[in-house]
Amino acid sequence: MGISDRASISNMNIVIDSVFALVGLSSGMIGLLLLYNSWSQTKRSPVLIGSGWALLLLSLFLWAYAGGADRGIALGLIVNSLLALCFVGYSASTQPPRKQKPAREKSPKQKSDQTGQAEWVKAFGYIIFLGPVCGVIAFAIAMGIYQTLDMAGTEKANSLVSGLFAFPIIWAAIVIFCLISRCKHLKMAILVGAPLFSVALLLAGNK
Amino acid sequence: MMDIDQQVLPQPLAKRALSAHHLLGIAISAVLYIICFSGTVSVFKEEIQLWEQSGEQAVTFLSSEAAQLAAQNGMSIDPNTAHLFIHMPTEQNHRAIVETDNKEIYVDRDGNLGPEVDRPWSDFLIDLHYYLHLPKSFGMIVVAIFGVFLFAMSVTGFMAHPNIFKDAFAFRRSKSEQIKQVDLHNRLAVWTAPFHISNSLTGAMIGLAVLSAAAIGTLKYDGHAEAVFEPVFGAEPEVDSTPTPLANIIQALNFVASKHSSTVPLFVILHDPGTRGQYLQIMSEHPRRLIYAEKYNFNGNGDFIDTVGSADGHLGQQIADSVYKVHFGQFGGLPVKLAFGIFGISLLYIIHAGMRIYFIKRMAKGHPSQNLERSWMGIICGVPAMFLFTLAISLVVPAADTSLGIIFWIGLVVIVIGFALRPRRRTNLRQDLHPSRD
Numbered sequence: 226m227g228i229s230d231r232a233s234i235s236n237m238n239i240v241i242d243s244v245f246a247l248v249g250l251s252s253g254m255i256g257l258l259l260l261y262n263s264w265s266q267t268k269r270s271p272v273l274i275g276s277g278w279a280l281l282l283l284s285l286f287l288w289a290y291a292g293g294a295d296r297g298i299a300l301g302l303i304v305n306s307l308l309a310l311c312f313v314g315y316s317a318s319t320q321p322p323r324k325q326k327p328a329r330e331k332s333p334k335q336k337s338d339q340t341g342q343a344e345w346v347k348a349f350g351y352i353i354f355l356g357p358v359c360g361v362i363a364f365a366i367a368m369g370i371y372q373t374l375d376m377a378g379t380e381k382a383n384s385l386v387s388g389l390f391a392f393p394i395i396w397a398a399i400v401i402f403c404l405i406s407r408c409k410h411l412k413m414a415i416l417v418g419a420p421l422f423s424v425a426l427l428l429a430g431n432k
Numbered sequence: 433m434m435d436i437d438q439q440v441l442p443q444p445l446a447k448r449a450l451s452a453h454h455l456l457g458i459a460i461s462a463v464l465y466i467i468c469f470s471g472t473v474s475v476f477k478e479e480i481q482l483w484e485q486s487g488e489q490a491v492t493f494l495s496s497e498a499a500q501l502a503a504q505n506g507m508s509i510d511p512n513t514a515h516l517f518i519h520m521p522t523e524q525n526h527r528a529i530v531e532t533d534n535k536e537i538y539v540d541r542d543g544n545l546g547p548e549v550d551r552p553w554s555d556f557l558i559d560l561h562y563y564l565h566l567p568k569s570f571g572m573i574v575v576a577i578f579g580v581f582l583f584a585m586s587v588t589g590f591m592a593h594p595n596i597f598k599d600a601f602a603f604r605r606s607k608s609e610q611i612k613q614v615d616l617h618n619r620l621a622v623w624t625a626p627f628h629i630s631n632s633l634t635g636a637m638i639g640l641a642v643l644s645a646a647a648i649g650t651l652k653y654d655g656h657a658e659a660v661f662e663p664v665f666g667a668e669p670e671v672d673s674t675p676t677p678l679a680n681i682i683q684a685l686n687f688v689a690s691k692h693s694s695t696v697p698l699f700v701i702l703h704d705p706g707t708r709g710q711y712l713q714i715m716s717e718h719p720r721r722l723i724y725a726e727k728y729n730f731n732g733n734g735d736f737i738d739t740v741g742s743a744d745g746h747l748g749q750q751i752a753d754s755v756y757k758v759h760f761g762q763f764g765g766l767p768v769k770l771a772f773g774i775f776g777i778s779l780l781y782i783i784h785a786g787m788r789i790y791f792i793k794r795m796a797k798g799h800p801s802q803n804l805e806r807s808w809m810g811i812i813c814g815v816p817a818m819f820l821f822t823l824a825i826s827l828v829v830p831a832a833d834t835s836l837g838i839i840f841w842i843g844l845v846v847i848v849i850g851f852a853l854r855p856r857r858r859t860n861l862r863q864d865l866h867p868s869r870d
Contacts, residue, residue, distance in 0.1 A: 261601050269598075293720030295754065296763050302626040303764075303771045309600075309623040310778070317603040342804065345458055352459040356577060368647055381663035382741075386748035389644055393576070393636035397584035404452035404588075405445065431651045 249287030256280030369423020449591035472776025501543030576639020672709030683734025810851030
């Protein structure tokens with residue numbers, strides 16, 4: 226194949242990619258417009274909302290064609306996010322200016338700064354304690370997942386990357402669980418049981 | 433920090449998620465702001481590096497012969513190095529660099545050595561974002577933990593807001609300052625979620641990989657943590673230190689240019705150069721992929737052996753190799769970098785708006801936290817101010833280049849204390865609550 230042939234194929238690819246990108250952009254824009262209109266109404270139309278989401282999804286597929294499978298989807302997400310921010314900006318611009326009403330003030334209580342500082346110290350203390358404890362538990366569970374996948378014969382690269390990503394996700398999940406769960410028994414069962422089970426798996430898999 | 437929606441939706445789970453969001457927010461916002469600010473600036477690190485080294489010769493293309501000469505010249509100044517890298521010029525970075533274990537030197541378009549690389553402010557920036565200027569392994573883990581908490585913040589934010597989609601475009605600019613801030617916080621957070629969720633996870637994964645590798649290395653590879661990543665990034669061959677001529681880089685680069693012409697060589701990497709065990713890798717970018725680069729392996733004669741598999745190997749390999757570009761927005765040239773810049777600024781504003789909501793609520797309840805609010809403003813203003821100050825120092829006082837980190841942190845502490853101790857006067861929040869009195 227000659228250089229001129231390669232150049233013309235390359236130019237054709239650029240044109241095709243641009244068309245896909247343009248259609249993807251339009252699809253995302255119309256999808257967001259449908260969602261914007263539907264969510265702005267008091268009575269929401271499931272058809273419009275469904276169509277909006279479908280068009281957003283379609284736009285990602287079109288971007289995948291335009292920019293490469295994984296990269297194109299990432300580009301589509303970026304473009305749709307920026308478009309959505311434009312819609313939020315438009316929504317803000319249609320609002321009337323703020324009325325200058327005097328607000329009612331509650332009289333400041335004494336030592337208010339101290340109470341604020343105490344709240345911050347409490348939050349720091351909680352996180353400093355909770356962070357590492359949840360981290361250790363998440364670490365054990367993530368290693369358990371890695372070991373399970375390894376024992377199941379999963380490719381080493383896949384089990385390693387699964388374990389690496391599982392660690393921060395499980396860590397965050399445990400922090401959230403500790404902060405919002407009310408059931409102490411369930412909390413204890415998960416926070417003690419899951420890491421113990423993982424450690425047992427690790428021991429069994431690495432005799 | 434999403435109390436307006438909370439009043440409408442009194443689900444207990446949403447309330448508890450909001451409390452968790454609130455607690456995490458006040459505990460991590462200050463350091464998170466510093467990490468995110470440095471990260472936002474780091475998106476443009478190539479451009480900053482180019483600006484910092486603007487006096488050096490621009491190299492738009494380095495031929496395979498020039499690369500070979502650059503490698504030979506690199507070896508002549510550091511003959512005992514175990515690794516030799518050639519940073520190839522790219523569309524974004526018109527510079528060529530030869531790097532050994534101890535030196536980093538520019539090369540011209542013919543492969544001749546130029547001055548040593550000296551980019552103190554870029555180094556300061558990267559050290560801050562990656563390590564917070566702490567010892568490297570420890571600092572990386574600390575930064576990663578903030579990534580974990582940022583991810584937890586994103587999840588609790590969504591959990592605390594069951595009407596997240598219904599209100600996805602609502603921005604009640606005409607309402608009170610608190611509602612305005614809540615809307616901004618929520619709208620920005622929702623629509624930039626793909627960015628901050630992927631960035632928090634990739635950042636956390638990168639940092640925590642050190643811990644995981646240490647554990648897996650101990651369990652499965654006789655304590656060799658480096659061996660843990662071999663299934664993903666490939667293994668180094670056996671060392672054979674018998675001296676031989678330097679590897680044939682010309683042949684290897686020509687192979688990539690002819691057989692993989694759609695890829696862009698980023699690095700030439702020579703392991704154990706000038707020995708019988710030497711092993712040549714060319715990292716070449718696939719422009720339509722998120723992967724950083726495929727690694728093409730060659731023997732010392734420049735004969736192609738195989739690829740590592742970053743482009744077409746196991747899914748885990750492809751995902752692991754995509755983490756860097758996804759985190760730093762390096763997959764679409766300047767437009768994507770600018771988009772990442774906008775998302776980064778949005779994230780900074782999300783953090784700031786969250787704290788403003790907290791202070792407004794305290795004020796409205798009659799518990800103003802003026803010192804804390806002023807300290808927070810000290811961080812908001814102090815971080816960019818100290819970025820500019822350290823940049824000025826690096827330009828004006830080259831002798832202080834190694835102390836930029838210390839200058840940054842001392843300066844930031846002074847600014848925060850200065851803001852906290854400012855004479856009490858009517859604050860913005862008070863004005864927001866009582867606009868008619870001004």
